[in-house]
Amino acid sequence: MLEIKDIYKTFNAGTINEKTALKGLSLTLEDGDFVTVIGGNGAGKSTMLNAIAGVWPVDHGQILIDGVDVTKLSEHKRAKFLGRVFQDPMTGTAATMGIAENLALAKRRGKMRNPFITGIKNSEKAEYKELLATLGLGLEDRLTAKVGLLSGGQRQALTLLMATLQKPKLLLLDEHTAALDPKTAAKVLETTDEIVNRDKLTTIMITHNMKDAIVHGNRLIMMMDGNIILDIKGEEKKKLTVEDLLHKFEIASGEEFTSDKAILG
Amino acid sequence: MDISVLINALPGALAQGLIWGIMAIGVYITFRVMDIADLTVDGTMCTGGAVCIMMMLSGQNVVVSMIVATLVGMVVGMVTGLFHTWMGIPAILAGILTQLGLYGVNLKIMGKSNQALNVDKYDLLVSLRYVRNIEWYKNTILIVAVFIVIIVALLYMFFGTEYGSALRATGCNPNMARAQGINTNFNKVIALMLSNGLVALSGALIAQYQGFADVNMGRGAIVIGLAAVIIGEAVFGKIFKNFALKLLSVAIGSVIYYFVIQVVLWIGVDTDLLKLFQALVVAVFLAVPYWKKTIFNHSAKKVVKANDTVEKEA
Known part of the structure; x- marks a missing residue:
């Protein structure tokens, strides 16, 4: 469904702020894969999603969605x-x-x-009324209400609905629950699972929360320094625990995992 | 200070206010709907007037002249749009560049800095002579009012369509728009064309109304447009929620503006200082929402703090 071949992206090339965010990243997703992505700040997680979405052109490499080469397509065309x-x-x-x-x-x-x-x-x-009712947030009676009046959680749930209203080839979730309180985040994640399972969507979900990354999806990748350092799928993914993940991370990266947030979250 | 002088001046102020109201609706499209401050309008205003006057002087029909003036205005809007989207120039600067270039273009269109049109020799649609003592159906106030109603109706329908909604989304949240497959750059160009087309139409009407086109006739037009938008929102913002009524309130804002100017002139304020007065009034009105927000945020912070203490105590 998705093929990323050897992509590179450097920001602010030639300046003191030069940052190579993606270094020869390659990734292939099968139809219906639900991949969770973890990694520290600056690992290149969001950069990868932005590269797929075409927010800016990549410096090198190729991106194919469902066999179509989208590398040179602008953001709105890839949409x-x-x-x-x-x-x-x-x-x-x-x-x-309005909603x-x-x-x-x-x-x-x-x-x-x-x-x-x-x-x-x-x-x-x-x-729309029917679809909104499935969210269980009472939005079905507020079709004409301005979205600006909704809470963060309601807006994320609505955005999720919008993203999947027309079945996408690929669903990109960029830490979509990170800005929400724990209860709302859990609710939005639950809705995410429902929609992804219902429509059998190929999905990439970035998260800062190791437990979420383990519980959701059928595949887990960990990124560091603009590349994938761990790729766990199938039976191995099902049995995975946070401790396993930390252990694997230490072996893969050769250093200790130090982010408290990732352990505790 | 004879009150009858003021009263006599009011129909003229109403006519002028309505004509400028068309321009103000154009400004509303860029400034409010698209969130672009488009300074092209100062030049487009004159371009519209110049094209209309020159075509009429060369014997063209008034309707044809006005349509061509509008189309030329749209081309001008496209130039600013391409400066902005294709060449990556910030919108404000793109508008200033077009406006500066237009000064030369306008001079070339007219051949000199000022071209007059004799109202007795040409069949004009509007004129300051057609405000009083004339058959009702030829009255400038009525004709321009009809123009405004038609323009508002068309814009209302347009912005309610699939494409019109995409335009609004572009102005509201370009990131979201692109994620929904909307070509935001293309849409910005279209909106600038639409806006400048209206401004040029307004310029064509003003040139006829005053009987001449002048290379300086658009100077400060953007400020008058903004003033009309802000006055309209300040007076009707609480009651007019519908998009059509919002557009209408902008036109009414323009009329109020011209009434106020008449009163200011009647009081005997030095006309040399009029532009300064305009600039200051618009500056203050633009500042009000910002002040409201900063003061509001201040009190919001206090509320959060109060909640924090409650939580800690609990």
């Missing part, structure tokens, strides 16, 4: 393959527009937007 949820709840939705309007925008992802056809058909509203 038709991708569903994205961001760390900041503000990023994924248009605050001054239904946001959903209607997502419904037309990757399609021609007609300047003569109304933005939301009446028939869509019933569909």
Whole structure:
């Protein structure tokens, strides 16, 4: 479904702030894979997702989604393959527009937007109402409410719905629960699992939480210094514990895992 | 200070306010909907007037002249849009560059700095002579009011369409828009074209109204546009939530602005200082939302602190 071949990305090349964020990263995902990604700050996790989404061009390498070479496609053109949820709840939705309007925008992802056809058909509203009801947040009765009035958790749940309204080839979740309180984060993760399982979505989920990374998905990768240092899948992934992971990390990286947040989280 | 002088001046102020209201609606599209401060309008205003006057002088029909003026305005908007999106120039600077270039273009269109049109010899749509003592259907105030109603209706329908929604999303949150497959750069260019088309149309009407086009006629237009937007929001913001009514409130804001200017002139304020007065008023009004926010945040912090202590005690 996704093939990343040997990609490199350097920011601020030639300056004192030069930072090589991806160093020859390669990754292949099978159809229906749900991969969790962990790694310290600056390991290149978000950079990898941004490279796939086409936020900027990569310096070297190739990215294929479902066999289509998207390496040279701009961000908005790649959007038709991708569903994205961001760390900041503000990023994924248009605050001054209504809930239904946001959903209607997502419904037309990757399609021609007609300047003569109304933005939301009446028939869509019933569909959105039903979908919103599945979130269990009471949003189904607030179709015209401005998204700016919603809480962070509600916005993330809505963004998740928008990202998957049109089945994406690949769902990219960039620490989408990191900005939420623990209870809301758990609820959003639960919804994520439901949607991913229901639609059998190929998914990449970045998280700072080792336990979440172990519990969710069928594959786990750990990144360091712009590359993948651990790739655990299948039966091995199912039996994985936090202790195992720490042990494996020490062997793979040759150093001790020091982030308290990752251990305790 | 004779009150009848002021009252006599009011119909003219109403007509002018409405014509500038069309420009203000254009400013609203860029400034509020797209979140771009587009300074092109100072130049576009004159371009619209110049094209309209020159075409009429060469014997063209008034309607054709105004349509061409609008189209030229859209091309001007496209230039600013491409400066911004294709060449990566910040929007404000892109507008300033186009505006500066337009000064030369406007002079070339007119051949000199000022071109007059005799109202008796040409069949004008609007004129300061057509404000009073004329058949009702030829009255400038009515004609411009009809223009505004049609423009507001069309814009309302347009921004409600699939593509119009994408335009609004582009202005509201470009990151989200791109993630939903919306070409934000293309949309910014389209919005700038739409906006500058309206500004040029307004310029064409003003040139007819005053009977001439002048290379300086657009100076400070953006400030008047912003003033109209801000006054409209300040007066009607609480009651007008619908997009069409918001656009209408901008046009009314422009009329209020011209009434205030009339009063200021009637009181006898030095006209040399008028622009200074305009600039200061707009500066203060632009500052109000910022001040509100900073003061509000201040009190919000206090609330959070109060909660913290409660939690600790618990």
